[in-house]
Amino acid sequence: MRAFISSVYLFLYAPIALVVLFSFNAGRNASEFTGFSTAWYAKALSNTFLVSALQNSLIIAFTSAALAAVFGTMAALGMERLSSRMRALFDALFAAAIVVPGVVIGIATLVALVAVFSFVNPTIAALWPGDQPPRLGLGYGSIIAAHGLFSMALVAMIVKARIASLGRDIVEASSDLYATPLTTFRLIVLPQILPSILAGFLLAFTFSFDDFIIAFFVAGSKTTLPIYVFASIRRGVTPEINAIATLVLVASLLLILTARVLMREKKSKSGE
């Protein structure tokens, strides 16, 4: 049994390790390591298309995760005050946002936005006093909106679980001592749910940073890092892609490990 378990762990990590190893390969071949070199990293980082795709990804991931953290937390706090029927509706919609395949979310968002734009743009053009009316189109906004949907559901789910495990008595004690609801929230509730909010933010960031399929549909002419990597892979496998892949891996690893530490803290505290 132990041999089987070890081989599964090997199976999980060996391919990633190989990608990382060969990102430092001087030669181009995937089957022989011909010498250590960081040339592929230098080549990747001097590629302006890549750098601008990375910038786009960071902007989109940060914005969608921040919006999701704020609105998702608000929803989690508000939902427990709703009637059970409304709460079930929210639960169902959030579940749908998570379970519906990304490819469908991408398509649905694309057709809806294009339909809206085809109606709104002529209207703006007709009403605009100047010569060059602004045109709405796909880009940052549409990717942030579509990523924000999944991320908000994710944050709401995580924060809701945390709120459910909070002790009611301490909140009641706070209001018995004449704290206003806002003070109680700031001093009692927020500090306890903050790690979960941060973990949700980091997971949302990771999701957005790594998502390919939703962005592929709604990005318009914008390129995100996964879209760039996908396009490069189709042009041919090169060690430069290994270098980019390694950088992406390191970024996601840092994010997910931080999120896990934050969630762990929450669990050990609630275990007291």
Add this chain to the structure above:
Amino acid sequence: MRAAMNTKRNLVTAALVAPAAAWLTVFLVLPFIAMLVFAFGERAPEGGYQVAFTFAQFANLPTRAAAFWNTLLLAPTGALLCLIVAYPVAYYLAVKANPRYRLILVSLVVVPFWTSLLVRTYAWMYILGSRGIPNLLSMIGIEDVRMLNTPGAVLLGIVYGYLPLMIMPIYVSLERLDRRLLEASADLGAKPVSTFFGVTLPLSLPGVMTGVALVTILLLGEYLIPQLLGGGKVFFIGNALVDLFLQSRNWPFGSAIAVTLVAVVVVVLMVAMRIAWRVAGTRQVDLV
């Protein structure tokens, strides 16, 4: 006074849920309605959508039967392969592993799930591609082995990509298992094997169901793995959708396929929940 407080409370509640409600309406509910409307429309001559009410798109579904068959065959097969590999791992982590290392071992399973699927699938493209294993094989005289762009490569990618998601729910259901039941079974003279099949396995079925349902549902919408490891020869519904939307720009037909895909997902979900209810109460799963 009381009424005023109630009104204020309701206002605060409304303000709290309003942004999420707006987001869900504009970017989930409306897009679904739009997709449904498109599915009953016609393709404009230059591509895109033209207003109409026709069932032609749905009648046309059989032309993409291959994508549906591949998906409906390979998604459950992939999920079952995942299960076969995942169960022993989950069992080991929950029951056999040294508690001191358990947390680290569990982390090592979860972490890959949250790293880029694109990068992890690319890794196998690299390994199975002509410069990888086939190149090594040709060095020892075995020529012309093709590994990439086969159903086997797609299944390998599926197991690789979704193994963590299968291990976690099974691990959770096994970890919550009451150890005294196992002791009781042993005290009553059951051999370890019959304890496993009589006690452990039935009690972990909710986790197994959750894992199989979750992985199957996500696989139904998979695009990257068949695209990169199947190379256009083994294609899923997701690949047909990308082709219809971004290449041939037949949006109404694409919408009809997407609507059908959602229907399949809902059916799978309902069957899974039915079985889960019958097997035992549902349990919450930590994916993080």
